[in-house]
Amino acid sequence: MRAMVLGASLLAALTGGTARAGEAAQIGPRPFYLVDSMKPGPLKDRLQACGADRVYTARRFSISHRGAPLQFPEHTREGVLAAARMGAGVIECDVAFTRDQQLVCRHAQCDLHTTTDILARPELAAKCTADFQPADPAAGRKASARCCTSDLTLAEFKTLNGKMDAFDANATTRAAYMNATPRWRTDLYATTGTLMTHGEYIALVKSLGRQFTPELKAPEVTMPFESYTQDQYAQAMIDAYRQAGVPASDVRPQSFQLRDILYWLKAEPDFGRRALWLDNRDETDPGFDPEAPESWKPGMADLAALGLRTLAPPLWMLVRVGANGQIEPSAYARAARAAGLDLVAWSLERSGPLKDGGGPYYRSIRPLIDRDGDMLTLLDVLYRDVGVTAVFSDWPATTTFYANCVGIE
DSSP: OOHHHHHHHHHHHTTTTOOTTSBBBOOOOHHHHHHTSOOOOOOHHHHHHHOTOOOOEEEEEEEEEESSSSTHHHHHHHHHHHHTTTTEEEEEEEEEEEETTOOEEETTOOOHHHBBGGGOOHHHHSSEEEEEEEGGGGGGGEEEEEEEESSSSSHHHHHHHBBOOOTTOOOOHHHHHHHHOOOSSSSSOOOOOBBOBBBHHHHHHHTTTTTEEEEEOOOOOOOOOTTTTHHHHHHHHHHHHTTTTOOOOBBBEEESSSHHHHHHHHOOOOHHHTTTOOOOOHOTTOOOOTTTTGSSSSOHHHHTTTTOOOOOGGGGGGEEEESSSSEEEEEHHHHHTTTOOEEEEEEEESSSSOOOOOSSGGGGGGGGOOOHHHHHHHHHHHIIIIIOSSSEEESSSHHHHHHHHHHHO
């Protein structure tokens, strides 16, 4: 029977079949590469014992961040399918709006110049808030562009092709500006990047039997936008799930703006109670310190009193270097749990190779990071010691592998 199951999984991989809930996930070689590069110890031994011959299944602990953007253009149909095949139990769509106030999947309202081919499309580039300007080394000017979803109608948006998110600030031509994918990513799967509306994302993820985590992106235009208010925008996102017959229990709305969470708690409490506040105060508040409770405004008890149930901060805010030289929960993480708040972390597999300390996502534990396998060590601390309920990843196979190995749903 085991051989038959594995055979079916192999057949699905060879024919492009998409794993649905309960079917085998295709995690590929990367999780095992990460395990092999871990420092010796009990965790490495345990994960090595979780071999390639077992059947891996989708887990809600494994959240797809923007699809599978380690290798696929983000927020594209192809990226969503890759994430589902890798066993992501929850799949993300960052929600922005077009000029005609239609909802689409895009990481930021004004990122089309770095995530699509719009600059190679003169008729559409001319509609950008700011078309491409080449770098001028003599004047010290960097290359620039600014193309927003709100610059285009939905019909125009749908003609674009997604590409790997990147740009070259020193470029003197459009082609060079666009051709800047980091070496640790790839363009192998970027020849086709099918952009999605929010509705198309809902239909696709529903067909895959997975759950949803839409993020209402902060507008980069003045609101109201042509009479479209922030509350109308927040409501439109929730209305799309009601219209598609998706229950609130399958949806985890997100926002960096606390006002959106509070709006949902009041207007759509079933959805609001499942919402994630993406706590990014480390970038927006220079006085914020995850080890200084007096800088947390609002504090953990205040957030709980507002009705918030789940905080979702970046990885580094949840951990610190312990007195024993090991990774341990931060004061922020401990206080959140003490206040009864759940925690979700973002985003694994987004930092490139970790040999030089892992970049900003690992800033609080940089002295302990010197190899790619350290991300599994961090993941284990996040689950066992911090108590996160899920983790966003740019390559969901890694979190799917870990969740299967340690028995997390």
